[in-house]
Each structure stands twice: as structure tokens, then as C-alpha cells.
Amino acid sequence: MQIQRAVIATIEFQPGVPLVQQIVDQLSVAISQGGLPHGAKLPPTRELSDLMSVGKSTVVDALDRLRAKGLVVSRQGSGHYVHRSSTTIKTDAGPDLQPQDTLSVVRRAVLLDNVSYVSGFSKTLTANSRVSYAVLSPQLAARLVALKMACGGMTSELAEQIICTMLSDGSYAKHTRRTVDRLYESSSRVTSWLEEAGCSVSSLPGEGLFIWTRLPEGLHAETLARKGLEIDLVLAPGTLLSKAPSASHFLRFNVAHSDNSQVRERFFRLLDS
Structure with a gap:
């Protein structure tokens, strides 16, 4: 030392x-x-x-x-x-933007360079960023860059430079670590009060931005969503997002928006009505 x-x-x-x-x-x-x-x-x-x-x-x-x-x-x-x-280590290399969940890691191990990812920063930074990215094999990346140049595709250089700086200096990694920690905490709280309300939650805390929950027996998601509008509570019934027959028994909750005492209170009131 x-x-x-x-x-x-x-x-x-x-x-x-x-x-x-x-x-x-x-x-x-x-x-x-x-x-x-x-x-x-x-x-x-x-x-x-x-x-x-x-x-x-x-x-x-x-x-x-x-x-x-x-x-x-x-x-x-x-x-x-x-x-x-x-x-x-190449110090000019950017961060690893590939998903790190178990399924994605296994898929990459099996398929090697045949896996590509396309995403953006609107969910993690701001909806106004309008900057996306692709994680590709070197060969496919070269072809995509050539295609973009040939098509004359233009994006905001200022937005790209800002995000590039955040990726390079560690700001983005620090921001995402804090965001994931807060998401995990919020997810745990929302899961807790949903289970207290009699709903069943299959996802684990921190698995994503949304929680899918199965309603107590006898309740229909669309009917509950319509009644929720009467008390200024907007719900997302599963039938809006899936054609599966069982979708009418599910609601999808946005973790960040649902970690709120008013949302909790109105949902409990809705179930009691």
C-alpha cells in the first residue's frame, strides 16, 4: 500500500x-x-x-x-x-450493453455471433434522447454502418455525443446501477401491497419495469379497469396486451408509478367496492 x-x-x-x-x-x-x-x-x-x-x-x-x-x-x-x-484492456472500448439475464447469457453462449440486440436509452435516460444502439457481430455491424451511410440516415450528433460521453466516463454505468437499485426497492414495495390485496405475483423484485399480477378469484381485469376510471385509477388489463384466454385474470402494473400510497389506497378501495 x-x-x-x-x-x-x-x-x-x-x-x-x-x-x-x-x-x-x-x-x-x-x-x-x-x-x-x-x-x-x-x-x-x-x-x-x-x-x-x-x-x-x-x-x-x-x-x-x-x-x-x-x-x-x-x-x-x-x-x-x-x-x-x-x-x-482496450480503454477506449465502451461498456457491455448486452442483456445479462440468464436466458440471454445462455443464448449467446450457444449461438455465439448469431445473436443481435437493438435497444435505446429512452427508458433509462430520457424519452427525448432519440438515440438507439445495436449490439452486433463485427461483420454485421460493418454492413449496417455501410447501409446507414448509403441511405443518408441522419441522427442528432449532439445527443449522440452526450450519450457517448456518459458511456465513456462511467456516468451511465453509475446511473443505471442507482436506477436498478431504486427499481428493486420499488418493486419489492409494490409486490408487497399487491400480495396484501390478495393478488398473486409470479415475477421476482427487480426483474423489470412492470409487474404482472393475477387477480383474486372471481374478478375480471377489464371490469375492474372500467370501475377504476371512476375513482381516477388507470389500470392495464391483460386483455390489452395479450390474446390468451387467461389474460382477463391479469393486470400489469408499472413499478415506478405504482409505488405510490394513493395508487395503493385506490386499488384497495376498488377491490372492496
Whole structure:
């Protein structure tokens, strides 16, 4: 640890450049040149703050960016470490945007490069972003880029640059971690009061933006949704989203919107009416 402290203490700041960027740049050089050995543990955040005479939030931001570049890894309850194979990591590579659920991981393992993903940032950032992405094999990606150029497809360069910066400096990864944590907490609360109301929920907390719930015996989703409108409660019956015969027994709840005491109170009132 003494070596790490000595290297970090030598960081010097120049005016006109953000402190976070200077920390990231100088630590990146120290890692690439061996000043900070691979696998070495970094001092705690508070100590890093004291060594460099900067605020704790600046250190946290810098560590997030180093982690996004693949130079640093964090271990729960243990701290931050220099990546063991930093020399082999392409620091200009973006984050892994592939789904990490079990089914997706197995599908990629079996089908290899024959799996493609198309998505966007409207759900995770803002509906106004109007920026999408595709995760493809290198060969298919090259063909798609050539096709886009040939068709003259134009997208907002400003929006693309903003999102590119967020992906590169670790901001997006930090934002999604916080969003997933909040989604999990909200999902747990909504699931709890739905089960208290007598509904059955098959999905686990944090599995997505929506919860599918089966209504208590004898209740019809469309009938309940129509009655809900009378008390300013908008519900999504399963029949709007599925043609399955059993869909009339299900409602779909938006996790974020349903984690609300008024929604809970009105739904209980609706079931009691």
C-alpha cells in the first residue's frame, strides 16, 4: 500500500483542466507504466481524498471513470483494486450493453455471433434522447454502418455525443446501477401491497419495469379497469396486451408509478367496492 500512496501523492494539478479528468489521466498512466501494479489495492476513498487534497465526490467520480475504462475494479466491502489484466484492456472500448439475464447469457453462449440486440436509452435516460444502439457481430455491424451511410440516415450528433460521453466516463454505468437499485426497492414495495390485496405475483423484485399480477378469484381485469376510471385509477388489463384466454385474470402494473400510497389506497378501495 505504501507504493500506491507514494504514487498517488505525486499527482500534480494544472489549472484549466477538470480535477476529475486529471486524476483519471494520471492514474491511467501510472497503471499502464507499472507505477500502480496490477491487482494492487488502492487506498480508501477518504484517504485518496486527503492524499490528493480534493473532495471525496471528485475521487468517487474518478474511480467510476477508471472502472468504466476497465483499469480499476471494485469489490463489495473490500475497496478498489487495479485490474489484474489492465494491459490487455482496450480503454477506449465502451461498456457491455448486452442483456445479462440468464436466458440471454445462455443464448449467446450457444449461438455465439448469431445473436443481435437493438435497444435505446429512452427508458433509462430520457424519452427525448432519440438515440438507439445495436449490439452486433463485427461483420454485421460493418454492413449496417455501410447501409446507414448509403441511405443518408441522419441522427442528432449532439445527443449522440452526450450519450457517448456518459458511456465513456462511467456516468451511465453509475446511473443505471442507482436506477436498478431504486427499481428493486420499488418493486419489492409494490409486490408487497399487491400480495396484501390478495393478488398473486409470479415475477421476482427487480426483474423489470412492470409487474404482472393475477387477480383474486372471481374478478375480471377489464371490469375492474372500467370501475377504476371512476375513482381516477388507470389500470392495464391483460386483455390489452395479450390474446390468451387467461389474460382477463391479469393486470400489469408499472413499478415506478405504482409505488405510490394513493395508487395503493385506490386499488384497495376498488377491490372492496
